[in-house]
Amino acid sequence: MFDLKSHLKALVETHAPSGHEGPIRDVIRKAWSEMVDSLEQDKLGSLIGVKRATQPLEPPRKIMLAAHMDEIGMMVRDIVDGFIYVHRISGVDNRVMMAQPVMVHGKWALPGLVASAPPHLLPKAAREKYPEFDELVIDVGLPAREVEELVRIGDLITPDAPMVELLGKRVAGKAMDDRACVAAVTVCLNELQGMSHQWDVYAAATVQEETGLYGARTAAYHIRPDVAIALDVTFAPQPGVNGDETYEMGGGPAIGLGPNFHPGLLDKIKETAQYHEIKLQDEIVPGASGTDAWAIQVALEGIPTALLGIPLRNMHSPVETVDLRDIERAGRLLAHFIAGLDAAFLAGIEWEEVKSNE
């Protein structure tokens, strides 16, 4: 019996920053193995679960779903007297790091703390700004020679941030970006177990999105889909973020509108949402979406692409917060959309000029 909350907890409590996705790939492989017909990997490490059409078409049609499995993290830059200096691996917000608990992935996972200079020892000026990465020090509380044996330059560091349950269906943790969307893909695959569909589904848990959308590009080349839907988190309302650029938690997934997305594809997704009464918000994306969709759209000879966003607060912090209902809705929407795909779909989303010429 699939339980979203415990699945999401398993995903976000796994430590796997960009370029080192092994542990999360194993977790996802295990979760998807009962739901797909086969599992593949592209040469960069993206995991692709293939669920073949229950009523295949000739020629076969493929839809790619993409959610990235890598998380932001840090790396050991130097070890001095048993204390650890760091580099960031993409996206980490230096301003949240002070005093946070972390895991240093040396010979084994060592719990540590990001050092915080006590306020009464510091001059006032030092307290006006957050420390930059090159000022941060991580202390694992062990004698220097033990640290030398257990930790090396290049070892990874991630937040020690178990998932916490807030009121209602809200949960907070690290790596909700983008494992909340990986979970949405799992929901979709689970829903499809009881549905018939004519298109092959290629569910891709991509690597290295945070460092440059690399896994999405390579997965798209590996799969060669006819249509693709990427999923990533988007901004929920909170102080400090312009209201126009936010989407309500609990208001359903957001669908991206803008040049990164194929208008015909978008209309069809919206129709599905309307028909099945699944809440969908419009997200304005005037240029690059900053997601796998940007890379997939221009792969091969171009792929009609759409983006679904899960609203999230506190992005790139150890307390990223989402509403489980938005994940369920996104997963259900995808499943219903996939079930409605048929032989005529591609023709149906063609440009007007192409249609009228046929």
Next chain:
Amino acid sequence: MQELSEAVGVSGKEDAVRKIVLKAIEGHATDIRIDAMGSVTAVKKGTGRNRLRVMLAAHMDEIGFMVTGYDGDGLIHFTNVGGVDERILPGLRVKLGDSLIPGVIVWAPIHKTYGQNNTAKLNSLRIDIGASSKDEASGKVKRGDRVAFDSQYMEVGDKVLRGKAFDDRVGCSLLVDILQDGPYPVDVLAAFTVQEEIGLRGARVAAQRFNPDVAIALEGTTAHDVPNPLAEPDDETEVNPACRMGGGPVLTVMDTSIITNPQLLRFLRQTAEANNIPYQLKTQLGGGTDAGAIHTANAGAPAAVISMPCRYIHSPSAYLNRDDYANTLRLVQAALNNLTAKALKQA
């Protein structure tokens, strides 16, 4: 230690810690009272060999926050209780109220706030408990509810303990150990004080009632023996470590609240040396302790501070070396066993 560290007792609401302390000292001391401020006081009568009334103080309260209001969308306003470095607040996990409702401190995503590195003021921050409306939030959490750091207690390697509120649960634990042992030649007047973090308030009242001959505050103090990655070798802006983890109990010479009585300080140093107990002198002037309030209470009394060095005190999690705890206990007990009126005579 774990029980004390995990208990929530933000200044002014030390109930949970008080319960633990009372249970621990029952049967080991007499005249156990809770005064009008909420401090627990107790007396361990001495054997009479040295007729001195020695007050030992450890504070039960910790720094934290208090709920002040709500936004329409269910986010919660809060303010600090005691000194909190605002720079640790973004993305922090907290527990609210008596039911310890989980919450997170909201933080604007880096994508929307590029280049903004100035420390955010605490009153601009919000706590999210997952409520969607002001009504929902106020139903779960009331204005005035205390908010504490949500940190896991753990043992690190062989030597180190890690947890919340080591300032001053390490002192409370030590005082409990002292009361559970003994008896001592002197009368021990134990005060588990409240409201140290907001002005040494509980200690003042307890001292005014006890009127001791001499006093020692037992604290967790700041060790910042942490390298600065950006420091030049002779950098003058380098943070003074104050003391080192593993260096033994820390004796204060002077801080913002007290100039330690020189005779008492000398006695403590000699006691340490005579008993082969490593110790350190604190090399920084910041901070104040209960001893500050006690030595000026009534007509005054010589007072000292003996602290355990902890890294990252006043943050959600601090480190303490077990050996430092053990050596501090040895030093305090040696002092109690050897303190005489003669040792305190003014030069």
